[in-house]
Amino acid sequence: MSGHSKWETTKRQKAVVDAKRGALFTKIGNQIAIAARGGTDPAMNPSLAMVLEKARHANMPKANIERAIQRAADKSAAAMIEEVYEAYGPGGVGIIIEVATDNKNRTLPEVRHALDKNGGRMADSGSVMFQFKRKGVIDITEKGEDALMAALDAGAEDVTEEDDGMVIYTDSSDLMKVRQALIDAGLTVTSAELSYVPTSYVPIEGENAEKLEKLLSAIDDLDDVTNVYTNAE
Secondary structure (H helix, E strand, C coil): CCCCCHHHHHHHHHHHHHCCHHHHHHHHHHHHHHHHHHCCCCCCCHHHHHHHHHHHHCCCCHHHHHHHHHHHHCCCCCCCEEEEEEEECHHHCEEEEEEEECCHHHHHHHHHHHHHHCCCEECCCCCCHHHEEEEEEEEECCCCHHHHHHHHHHCCCEEEEECCEEEEEEEHHHHHHHHHHHHHCCCCEEEEEEEEEECCCECCCHHHHHHHHHHHHHHHCCCCEEEEEECEC
């Protein structure tokens, strides 16, 4: 099947392996609080079910999860909002930055500072987004021919194999349906979420590649940033 950006793999490995536990829990907690606005019962709220799945695989303590859910019901708490910023990095690569915040007047300057300090810049709305498409992205631990066929039977549009399993791409509207079909087929789903997947890639190497890696790390380290996507190849 078609390949995908090594930078996406780097982001995944960072989120699972390198991120500080506290910072990771903060990010997931913000996502839980936003998803829980659609209902606190994961059986009736697919968005919450997916984020709770991510929390479990990150070994997020139950107490942290419960506090995050309660934030959605706490009328005195500052409302959590989702924002999407567009930016350019070294070599002209496009960057999409998703944030979950209770204060965008704090978050936007932090993101802008991280960009300015590391060779990036904010972009006008729509100037980067057209280079990406919203897709469902599902991680499973299995790989090989049987897992590939099961993924395709479940409705996957595309599948890529990595060292620790497979990444399955779906139409954005099919994410929950494909996720459930994979689970029913006996496969182990470790993550399922909507993502921005590049429609084309910008080659980058040498000094620009090093600068980009530093920039992406600086952005991802911000507590309010939940996901970072780039079309670097």
